[in-house]
Amino acid sequence: xxxxxxxxxxxxxxxxxxxxxxxxxxxxxxxxxxxxxxxxxxxxxxxxxxxxxxxxxxxxxxxxxxxxxxxxxxxxxxxxxxxxxxxxxxxxxxxxxxxxxxxxxxxxxxxxxxxxxxxxxxxxxxxxxxxxxxxxxxxxxxxxxxxxxxxxxxxxxxxxxxxxxxxxxxxxxxxxxxxxxxxxxxxxxxxxxxxxxxxxxxxxxxxxxxxxxxxxxxxxxxxxxxxxxxxxxxxxxxxxxxxxxxxxxxxxxxxxxxxxxxxxxxxxxxxxxxxxxxxxxxxxxxxxxxxxxxxxxxxxxxxxxxxxxxxxxxxxxxxxxxxxxxxxxxxxxxxxxxxxxxxxxxxxxxxxxxxxxxxxxxxxxxxxxxxxxxxxxxxxxxxxxxxxxxxxxxxxxxxxxxxxxxxxxxxxxxxxxxxxxxxxxxxxxxxxxxxxxxxxxxxxxxxxxxxxxxxxxxxxxxxxxxxxxxxxxxxxxxxxxxxxxxxxxxxxxxxxxxxxxxxxxxxxxxxxxxxxxxxxxxxxxxxxxxxxxxxxxxxxxxxxxxxxxxxxxxxxxxxxxxxxxxxxxxxxxxxxxxxxxxxxxxxxxxxxxxxxxxxxxxxxxxxxxxxxxxxxxxxxxxxxxxxxxxxxxxxxxxxxxxxxxxxxxxxxxxxxxxxxxxxxxxxxxxxxxxxxxxxxxxxxxxxxxxxxxxxxxxxxxxxxxxxxxxxxxxxxxxxxxxxxxxxxxxxxxxxxxxxxxxxxxxxxxxxxxxxxxxxxxxxxxxxxxxxxxxxxxxxxxxxxxxxxxxxxxxxxxxxxxxxxxxxxxxxxxxxxxxxx
Amino acid sequence: xxxxxxxxxxxxxxxxxxxxxxxxxxxxxxxxxxxxxxxxxxxxxxxxxxxxxxxxxxxxxxxxxxxxxxxxxxxxxxxxxxxxxxxxxxxxxxxxxxxxxxxxxxxxxxxxxxxx
Numbered sequence: 041x042x043x044x045x046x047x048x049x050x051x052x053x054x055x056x057x058x059x060x061x062x063x064x065x066x067x068x069x070x071x072x073x074x075x076x077x078x079x080x081x082x083x084x085x086x087x088x089x090x091x092x093x094x095x096x097x098x099x100x101x102x103x104x105x106x107x108x109x110x111x112x113x114x115x116x117x118x119x120x121x122x123x124x125x126x127x128x129x130x131x132x133x134x135x136x137x138x139x140x141x142x143x144x145x146x147x148x149x150x151x152x153x154x155x156x157x158x159x160x161x162x163x164x165x166x167x168x169x170x171x172x173x174x175x176x177x178x179x180x181x182x183x184x185x186x187x188x189x190x191x192x193x194x195x196x197x198x199x200x201x202x203x204x205x206x207x208x209x210x211x212x213x214x215x216x217x218x219x220x221x222x223x224x225x226x227x228x229x230x231x232x233x234x235x236x237x238x239x240x241x242x243x244x245x246x247x248x249x250x251x252x253x254x255x256x257x258x259x260x261x262x263x264x265x266x267x268x269x270x271x272x273x274x275x276x277x278x279x280x281x282x283x284x285x286x287x288x289x290x291x292x293x294x295x296x297x298x299x300x301x302x303x304x305x306x307x308x309x310x311x312x313x314x315x316x317x318x319x320x321x322x323x324x325x326x327x328x329x330x331x332x333x334x335x336x337x338x339x340x341x342x343x344x345x346x347x348x349x350x351x352x353x354x355x356x357x358x359x360x361x362x363x364x365x366x367x368x369x370x371x372x373x374x375x376x377x378x379x380x381x382x383x384x385x386x387x388x389x390x391x392x393x394x395x396x397x398x399x400x401x402x403x404x405x406x407x408x409x410x411x412x413x414x415x416x417x418x419x420x421x422x423x424x425x426x427x428x429x430x431x432x433x434x435x436x437x438x439x440x441x442x443x444x445x446x447x448x449x450x451x452x453x454x455x456x457x458x459x460x461x462x463x464x465x466x467x468x469x470x471x472x473x474x475x476x477x478x479x480x481x482x483x484x485x486x487x488x489x490x491x492x493x494x495x496x497x498x499x500x501x502x503x504x505x506x507x508x509x510x511x512x513x514x515x516x517x518x519x520x521x522x523x524x525x526x527x528x529x530x531x532x533x534x535x536x537x538x539x540x541x542x543x544x545x546x547x548x549x550x551x552x553x554x555x556x557x558x559x560x561x562x563x564x565x566x567x568x569x570x571x572x573x574x575x576x577x578x579x580x581x582x583x584x585x586x587x588x589x590x591x592x593x594x595x596x597x598x599x600x601x602x603x604x605x606x607x608x609x610x611x612x613x614x615x616x617x618x619x620x621x622x623x624x625x626x627x628x629x630x631x632x633x634x635x636x637x638x639x640x641x642x643x644x645x646x647x648x649x650x651x652x653x654x655x656x657x658x659x660x661x662x663x664x665x666x667x668x669x670x671x672x673x674x675x676x677x678x679x680x681x682x683x684x685x686x687x688x689x690x691x692x693x694x695x696x697x698x699x700x701x702x703x704x705x706x707x708x709x710x711x712x713x714x715x716x717x718x719x720x721x722x723x724x725x726x727x728x729x730x731x732x733x734x735x736x737x738x739x740x741x742x743x744x745x746x747x748x749x750x751x752x753x754x755x756x757x758x759x760x761x762x763x764x765x766x767x768x769x770x771x772x773x774x775x776x777x778x779x780x781x782x783x784x785x786x787x788x789x790x791x792x793x794x795x796x797x798x799x800x801x802x803x804x805x806x807x808x809x810x811x812x813x814x815x816x817x818x819x820x821x822x823x824x825x826x827x828x829x830x831x832x833x834x835x836x837x838x839x840x841x842x843x844x845x846x847x848x849x850x851x852x853x854x855x856x857x858x859x860x
Numbered sequence: 861x862x863x864x865x866x867x868x869x870x871x872x873x874x875x876x877x878x879x880x881x882x883x884x885x886x887x888x889x890x891x892x893x894x895x896x897x898x899x900x901x902x903x904x905x906x907x908x909x910x911x912x913x914x915x916x917x918x919x920x921x922x923x924x925x926x927x928x929x930x931x932x933x934x935x936x937x938x939x940x941x942x943x944x945x946x947x948x949x950x951x952x953x954x955x956x957x958x959x960x961x962x963x964x965x966x967x968x969x970x971x972x973x974x975x976x
Binding site (some may be wrong): 060067072089 | 875886962
């Protein structure tokens, strides 16, 4: 009996012990990431886990707080969660800007700077290693360090960036797991401290986005493939019919710097496999800006408009803010991670930017002394390649070491980089973004500028990425300047791959800033830019751009030239303009070609589509079908027309849309490249148009049979605003809007007007703006994507630029106080 | 006290203690409490102990979730549920609470090691 009891007791203890062990094991297991699943215990904890990021949609006042800090000021949050920051001095102001931006956008700030620094694999694992390696090989870390060294020499800017950094860090230090932004919990890592270097990475992230492209290699291949005559026909340096930023006929009152021209400057480049394929059209990115003189406006004040077209993401690239301290009183869109306002206005001036698109990234083919590729001849000297080791702390994998080789031009980006661009294995890259510059000073000086002279002075500090800075003032001045540090180049220097061993192929001098294209108060009463050519062929310097745009600027200039008594509403309408200039020019020719084809007559489906296209007014409005038919037809035609320029594994480029359009109008029907390679016959232009039309009919039929609703323009185009991690539930898709690339309302699938702003320089200033996102970066907040429906519908918000702190306080939903 | 009344009392005190502790302490505190409750109330059978730990944890986690959900009126739980291929936040938390319930039940069951 006693034995049986003892036996039962032992069995119970064993069972209990086992249960306890399993329970402990589960606790340990649930505290760690399980594959792609975040640590279940921490993440699903209903109090401190992701549910802590679910924000109440009521009771905003509960977010009010008073914090101790090294500075003094108040942040008044308005009804759209825009902070109006009032501080006792500029240092406090930027501290508070850093604090409040981090409060709403910390994960985005860190992620963008990690992306620029090639450090994403540290938190996202081995799948990001190739991306990271490319960033380091492009020299992004050296670029940020160079920019930081320039900043350190500018004590005022360094103090402001340091203040911003302290503000961000004060917020980070206040965080417990419960308050971490959602993405940190989802991916299971913790925020790292901010630093001035991270602000520099953000700047370089923008430089990479806006001036980190070129077509040197594809152009070199295409030139070798089709010869000079056809190349100049299809890829002209200065095509006819362009409408440059500085109006044609403007005179230039300076003598340009002369540089020596190289002979034997374009080396042959072997066509080796290039996994990237053709680097086609970067023109998803772009922007519009313009300013109208008081003489042309209804209220007699200058009006300035800007809408930068960037990749549409959540959290949005922009963060709206008002900054106020002695000497600074400004409102506009800031970049999370950088102090001050990037596009905005104060009481005296307004400014905005579009991308210059000038080529400041050149590739040099290097010939080495021997097979070890350690030394190369440069003029009369023999120089050594410099090696820079790069270490990658990859999450969930072993540490990875890479070596980046530098010549005097810059990094050999693709040397021993098996994954891509083998034809660039012996090339080094020279890129303006890698040199020290002090863009923050330019931005700060614009924030505090009072007049035209201040604006001109401010932008001289802006070197890369080159931008078209538009300007308007309360005094009634308007101006535009293409600003950036651009090399003086001989004809076609940098358009093709250059001889890296010849000093005359190197950049020899830079265009003085005073000689960059600029114009003030032109006779026509407006200035504008939409990423087109900056000046006509009389501009004394050779320049080349990888992606000048042709259509939006024509439309903007045509509308602005016709209108008088311009109102803010007119300018909002123009930013929403869906007129498709490409279609208006080329569709009649395409319709004519199809009308002549007897094979398609009598088919009711064909007749219906042709009737729709005939009746179309060329506006890409959201709820119609004609833009869908045109776009499918055009895309198919374009691809079929230039099939010669697509070869598997070779980096080539096709003529852009404008030159394609011109070729279709001007070149003979049987132009050699119109032929379709895949068929035995010899096709003419009309044959290709017919083929593309039939293809379009088939595609339309397929779409209709699967999902008839998708044929409507907005659904077909499917503008998406994706979360930075591409998580669908945190993204918005099938946004109900019109427009497309090459249209003023440049809303394509992935890119679009990322911040629309219209400012009338009256007193007080009247300003309206909107961006496709929300002020909070938290997917659990109702302020995460709340602007998107209004943005899609073409609405604007009145921007509350409070004149006094009392007014900001009265209008605020809640206040964040910081006291010394 | 009537031994039959112990089980509901153990549940009630467990749920109250766990509900409060989860707000202030780390997520794993429920397992410590489930262990302690089983000992304090001297829950006699292994089945009762496991059941108590399971119910305490399941109910507490679900209640805390529902409270947060009602307070915020947020759909974040539904979005997260979709990430894990589940139809809604409620279903997600039924699953999560059940899994945590098993862990709580095992902790409670393990209390037998200290019982005579």
